[in-house]
Amino acid sequence: MKGTATALHAARDFIDDDFILIYGDLFFDITNFSEIVETENAIAVVKMKDVSRYGEVVFEDGRLKGIREKTGFGGGFINAGIYHFTPSILDLVERTAESERGEYELTDAVQALNEQERVRVIPLNGYWNDIGYPWDYIDANMHVLERIGFAVGENTELWDSAVIRKPAVIGKNCEIKNCVVDRSIVGNDCVVGEFSIVKRSVVMSHSHVPHLNYVADSVIAEGCNLGAGTKIANLRFDNRNVKMSIKGERIDSGRRKLGAIVGYNVKTGINVSLYPGVKISSGEWIEAERLVKRDI
Incomplete structure (x- = not known):
């Protein structure tokens, strides 16, 4: 069995009162979250320019009229x-x-449930992101970055030329040396070295971008080391x-x-050199001078 109803069914023995259910891959502001907490049998909605990826919720005067699963644009x-x-x-x-x-x-x-009891619909205010694709993860991090503004951890060395x-x-x-860190997140115990550029990216802890590297609109997971001159194209x-291969299908990132x-x-x-939109599996070692056009 699979699906969101299956997940809730698995938890039913632990539920004996009202409860809040939130999908695990969401990142959102809690601006008016209290409205959900205070309203029985309620579903939150978000306004989107294109509903085709998600499906559409139809409602009137705060009352649910129907849910259309991933149809139309x-x-x-x-x-x-x-x-x-x-x-x-x-x-x-149980009867689904x-x-x-x-x-x-x-x-x-x-x-x-809406046929038996009234289900209320509450539009969310503020930021909301369903992190279903890698670029959603980048977007969510950039949103948090805007909120924080600027922060540097203890024992971090920023060169004067950085x-x-x-x-x-x-x-x-x-160690942030003679380099550029531009609207990015760099984790703990990282090195961004001479003449490297990290731009609109997430570099996780214990990773090195040490010499003559270009990393833009990308995610570098923990424990990576980029050889001198390694560059990631982003355009x-x-x-x-840019499209990315997801489960055998080429998906338009919209970016x-x-x-x-x-x-x-x-x-x-x-x-x-890595082409735009490629994915590199964990643990891969890529030999010198290689041009990576497809996922590894």
């Missing part, structure tokens, strides 16, 4: 993945049938949106600028 309100339920939802989850997608959908149970363009967050025990020659997603403990030799 255009603007509207989508399911934000945040609910306030009473225990009455559990019996409906398998959907056309082969999953047991919580939204089917919500619509059944250029830091805010907002930027740099962790503890780092296509034709200026079209003109998107670099690489580099897994844990990756090492590159000198002068390695």
Whole structure:
């Protein structure tokens, strides 16, 4: 069994009162979260320019009218993945049938609940991100970065020649040498070395970007070491949106600028070049001078 209803069903023995259910891959502001907490049988929604990725929630005067699963294009309100339920939802989850997608959908149970009791719809205020794709992770980090502004951890050495363009967050025990850190997050125990540029990116702890490197609109996971001259391209020659392979399908990121997603403990030799939108699996060692056009 799979699907959001299955997940709730697995927890039913631990529920005997009202509860808040939040999908685990969300990042959002809690500006009016209290409205969800205070409203029984409520579903939160977010206004989007394109609902095709998520499905559309239709409501009127705060009352749910229907949920359309991932159909059509255009603007509207989508399911934000945040609910306030009473225990009455559990019996409906138990009776939920398998959907056309082969999953047991919580939204089917919500619509059944709406036929028995009134389900309220609450539009969320502020930032909301469903981190389903790697570029969503970058977007969420950039949002947090804007909130923080600027921070440097203890025992971090910033050379006088280092250029830091805010907002930027740099962790503890780092060496930031004659380089540029531009609107980026750098974790603990990292090195950004001579003539390297880290731009709109996340570099996780214990990673080195040490010599003549270019990292833009990318994620570098923990424990990586980029050889001298390793560069990550973030823009296509034709200026079209960068696509990324996700589960065998080429997905449009909606971004003109998107670099690489580099897994844990990756090492590159000198002068390695990565194309926009490639993913590197954890533990890979990439030989010197290699041009990486596809996922490894």
